[in-house]
Amino acid sequence: MNQTILTVIDNVPAARDVFKMRLSGDTSAITRPGQFVNVLIDGLYLRRPISVCDWDEDTLTLVYKVVGEGTEKMAAMTPGTKLDILMGLGNGFDVEKAGDNPVLIGGGVGIPPIYGLAKRLIAAGKTVTVAMGFASAADVLLKDELEALGCTVKIATVDGTAGEKGFVTGLLNGEYSYSYACGPIPMLKAVFDTLTCGGEYSFEERMGCGFGACMGCSCKTKYGNKRICKDGPVLVKEEIIW
Amino acid sequence: MVIDTRINLCGVEMDNPVIPASGTFDYGREFTEWYDIRCLGSFSIKGTTAEPRFGNPTPRIAECASGMLNAVGLQNPGVDVVVAEELPNIAKIYGKPVIANIGGFSVEEYVTCSEKLAACDNVGILEINISCPNVHGGGMGFGTQASSAAEVTRAVRKVTDKPIFIKLTPNVTDICEIAKAVEAEGADGISMINTLLGMRIDKRRKKPIIANVTGGYSGPAVFPVALAAVYRVYKAVNIPIMGMGGVSSAEDVIEMMMAGAAAVQVGAANLINPCACRDIINDLPRVMEKYGIEKLSDITGGAHV
Incomplete structure (x- = not known):
């Protein structure tokens, strides 16, 4: 995990109400697919957690749906915009x-x-x-x-x-x-x-911090209480309680 | 200019007055991945109850203007696990005394938890939370009346010599009356303010966002409210105050201390910037110099007229 400033390269429509944003910067904190980042957005207090679509050494790709105030502001961002992002959050897929x-x-x-x-x-x-x-x-x-x-x-x-x-x-x-x-x-x-095969399931929840501090996104599992942001968002099939 | 940020809070020496607030710092472990937490004056652990608690259903969090709502509901592993596992781990990663925050649903529960936690070497101060807005049948119930606040204080006072701070809610008619009542029963200090009761509605679903319907409002929006409350209570009592509510910068720390706080807790800011407390501590000397402050502890209550 780290806190990094990334720069928007482009931000274009990808489907109905969905945008694809590419950013340049240090992506070294991302270690697995299925992790997410937490984006600070001007004028809003809580960061917005967005799943990582793809990444390479210096590019991060986010594909997000406009569902509220935060993602509306993201959709309006232009190339060159700098974003304060907590990177490499959550466990990701194995x-x-x-x-x-x-x-x-x-x-x-x-x-x-x-x-x-x-x-x-x-x-x-x-x-x-x-x-x-x-x-x-x-x-x-x-x-x-x-x-x-x-x-x-x-x-x-x-x-x-x-x-x-x-x-x-x-x-x-x-x-x-x-x-x-x-x-x-x-x-x-x-x-x-x-x-019938084994598997991993990625969950979503409203989060406070995104890095395991606030207990805002807790869930019960067969392996005990877990935080979607830190112990998840990916849970293995055996532990899930519906 | 020689800058001195040290404070002494009821006999507990601290390198600086910056203390992460309960519920925003878990047991410290998560933050060691972001910075060396030994720079902190102290920190207040997650609110601890006698039995393990999962807390409220989710969603527990909502966005607000310059702040957030939370309705976690005192999720914690219970006092026995905190004593056996969390506090020994804190001793390893932090080393200095911490503040043990205690929640409860009965006077007996506050007493049980206080006895067990006071017996731990690295607990410097007990912080009795009689002001959680997110649990029913307890928490804030004790903090909204002077008589019950006094009763909890009296009972806890009997079982420990360690400093007791009573954490008060602003959701009352007159917070000064409650502060005076706990002071009279032997409280060593006041922690204030807990969160303000608030709610948000999901207009598409036509339902409250928070599953618990209401939550506690915190963040920069509540800073002026906290400041006024601390200012008034400072006048009303003769025991130290840990001031909190929206503190997010070294400037806020100075302001909160001038209002009457001897130490300052930082809450929601930790969730937005995991390094918030470290950044505040690093920035304190610069801001002290800006205002011509050499010894930080000298400014407590300095704004009183």
Whole structure:
């Protein structure tokens, strides 16, 4: 973890109400896909936690949905804007557990951390299937980018305007070595009930600090009380209490 | 100019008056990943109760103008784990005496926790929280009436010789009356202010954001409220005050001390900038010089007219 100033390179629409922001700066604190950063935004008090979509040595990519005041202000940021960011927060996904053919499941704005994970799994020689669920075709996110990595990408939309009509669980008809999921809780629960293989699930909660100090985002697990920001956001299947 | 930031709080020597407030610093461990916490004057540990508590359901946090709401609800592992595990770990990572913050739902619970925590070598001061706005049937209930505040103080006083600070809520008609009542029962000092009761509503869901409906408002927005309360209580009692409420900078520390605080706690700022207290401590000499202050402890109450 560290506190760093990053500079916005570009900030462009990526889907309906979704933006992709690239920033330059020191990303050395990020160690795993599925971690997040906590962004200080002018005029707001609490930092805004945003999942890491991708990173390299000096570039951070965030893909975020405009859902409130903080992300509205982010969407209006122009290249050159400097941001005070706490980097490398949370535990992230464990790529070592993937096995040969993992499945990655994402719902809506839960897709961005799945991208960073897929990239590292492909680099490790895995056969990666990505199953993504959206409300509608206008919300489809990172499909081309995931295909370009070499993933098999399956899509479901609630209204049937892209991919199969229905929910992401309808796409999970293969045999997989392991699973990684990020999305709304009802989706995570449905995936949990559908898949028999082991897996890791990334959760979301309103946070105070983002680094384990305030107990604002606590949850109960079979392994005791955990903080989504510090002990999560990724929980393993065995420990989750729904 | 020779700058002296040291203070002595009821016999506990501190290198400076900067103290992370309870609930914003856990047991110190998380902050060792950000800076060397041995620079702190002291710190106040997470509010401790007799039994382990998970606290309130989430969401527990909401954004506000220049501040935040929290309704954590005294999550803690219980006094026995704090004594057996957390305080020994604090001795390793911090070394100096800390402030043991104690919550409770009955007078007996305050007494039990106080006895156990006072027996720990690295507990310098007990801070009795009779002002948590986020738990029902306790906490703030004791702090809103002079008689019950006095009763808790009297009971805890009987079981320890270590300094007792009573942490007061601003959510009362007259905080001075309560401060005087705890002073009369032998409190060594006052910690103030706890958070102000507040709420936010999620307009899309038409529901309160905080699952507990209300939470405690803290952050820079409450600083003037805290300052006025400290100023008034300083006039009303003859025991030292640990002043807190929105303190975020060395400038705020000086101002809080001029209002009457002998030491200053920093709360919400730690959550926004994990290095907030270190930065304040590093900046103190510069700000002291700016105002011509050589000995920081001399300015306590200096603004009183």
